[in-house]
Amino acid sequence: MIEIADLDLTDEGAVRVYFEVEQAAQRADRPDAVLRTWPQLQQMLLQPSPYHTRQSLVARDEGRVVGTAELALPQQDNPHLAGLQVNVLQETRRRGIGRELHDEAVRRARAERRTTLLGEVFTPVDGAMSAGLAFAGALGFEVAHQEDHQSLRLPLPRTRLAGxxxxxxxxEILTWGPRCPDDLVEAYAEMHTRMGQDAPSGDIDFQPATFDVARIREGEERTANAYQQIAAAARRTSDGVFGGYTLVYLPHGEDYVVQDDTLVMPDHRGHGLGMALKSRVLRILAEEHPDRTVIHTWNGTANEPMLRINRELGFRPVERELEMQRRDQL
Ligand SMILES: CC(C)(COP(=O)(O)OP(=O)(O)OC[C@H]1O[C@@H](n2cnc3c(N)ncnc32)[C@H](O)[C@@H]1OP(=O)(O)O)[C@@H](O)C(=O)NCCC(=O)NCCS
Structure with missing residues (x-):
């Protein structure tokens, strides 16, 4: 008999079990998974963002937690959307636990009038079937967008960096750490908004969010407990207009780096800015963080300009991420 319940966020031991089940279920079929760390999970669940709320569910089998689910509900944009993640321990799969977690999460999503459900699943690079993809397909989800997860060994050899x-x-390329300088932050927020509009997103039924200075500052302050960040932005010297930026995260206590956004603004494309921005960050990583051994990035499989830069830098695909979508009637 499976029991589905809310995770008790006031019980640190229960939150830790939730984390461990999520890790074990995801790692069971994904040797190259980049998962949220314990500090990230604590930050997401215990210091929630004002821009998203989360509901966390556990599935128990005779008292033992065997599965988890998380429902993420945007609060300031996309009121029709709900993000869903379901995890079931390998030894208890194909007993309907995933479906029960899904059904309860969907009941809650509908209560919040959410009609488009989104969830990420992963397959090997060659697109071979995985449990996640089979499960999502069985529940009526369709592929809305695909990204390649790629990685590159760090630190880059000196000869490679020199080239x-x-x-x-x-x-000029400006760089910063935890906090974007006050005189740049407005332009930086505008570029974030543009990033949401320009990054290929296939058929995903969403409206890109608008970033203002408050949203940038809120993100910087909240994520500092879980990551260190390094950002680089390019400013045209003739008129001070910003041409693009790149942003990486270094999770505390880990040996890897996550490459997040890279954007070159439309009027500034074709000059090698994307490569120059990413190269600057790779140099900073080699000089100041030689303990980091790998950097991960995700790119739309149709985003040829970005894929070309990553190939030139030496990134290689390790798995494929599929954004699965289902539109429901209320
Ligand atoms: C995907 C996952 C949650 C499924 O959990 P589960 O408890 O095994 O799922 P269920 O038993 O409820 O399966 C429901 C249906 O999905 C399909 N399905 C699930 N796993 C499958 C597999 N490995 N192969 C083929 N079909 C599968 C089947 O149609 C199944 O119904 P059936 O058993 O009556 O044929 C689990 O494999 C997992 O945790 N994977 C890693 C994380 C992940 O990918 N999560 C999904 C994305 S959010």
Whole structure:
């Protein structure tokens, strides 16, 4: 008899079990998984963002937690959307536990009038079937977008670093750590908004969020407990207009780096800015964080300009991420 219940966020031991079940279920079929760390999970569940609420469910079999689910509900944009993640321990799969977690999460999503459900599943690079993909397909989800998860060993050898561009004629590259300087933050927020609009997202039924300075600051403050960040932005010297940025996260206590956004603004494309920005960050990583051994990135499988830069830098695909979507009637 399976019992589905809310995770008790006031019980640290219960939150830890939730984390361990999520890790074990995900790692069972994904040797290259990049998962949220314990500090990240604590930050997401215990210091929630004002932009998303989360509901966390556990499935128990005779008192033992064998599965988890998380429902993420955007609060300030996309009121029709709900993000769903379901995890079931390998030894208890194909007993309907995933479906029960899904059904309860969907009941809650509907109560919040959410009609489009989104969830990520992963397959090997060649697209071979996985448990997650079979499960999502059985529940009526369809592929809305695909990304390649790629990785690159760090630190790059000195000879390799020496061959990377140091900049682009007519631009200065500015870098910062935990907090974007006050005089840049407005332009930086505008570029974040543009990133949401320009990054290929296939058929995902969502409206890109608008970033203002408050949203940038809130993100910086909240994520500092779980990650260190490094950002680089390119500013045209003739008129001070920003041409693009790149952002990486270094999770505390881990040996890897996550490459997040890279954007070159439309008027500034074709000058090598994307490569120059990423190269600057790779240099900073080699000089200041030689303990990091790998960097991960995710790119739309149709995003040829970004894929080309990553190939030139030496990134290689390790798995495929599929964004699965289902539209329901209320
Ligand atoms: C995907 C996952 C949650 C499924 O959990 P589960 O408890 O085994 O799922 P269920 O038993 O409820 O399966 C429901 C249906 O999905 C399909 N399905 C699930 N796993 C499958 C598999 N490995 N192969 C083929 N079909 C599968 C079947 O149609 C199944 O119904 P059936 O058993 O009556 O044929 C589990 O494999 C898992 O945790 N995987 C890793 C995390 C993940 O990918 N999560 C999904 C994305 S959010």
């Amino acid at each position: 990377l561009p140091v900049g682009v004629e007519g631009y």
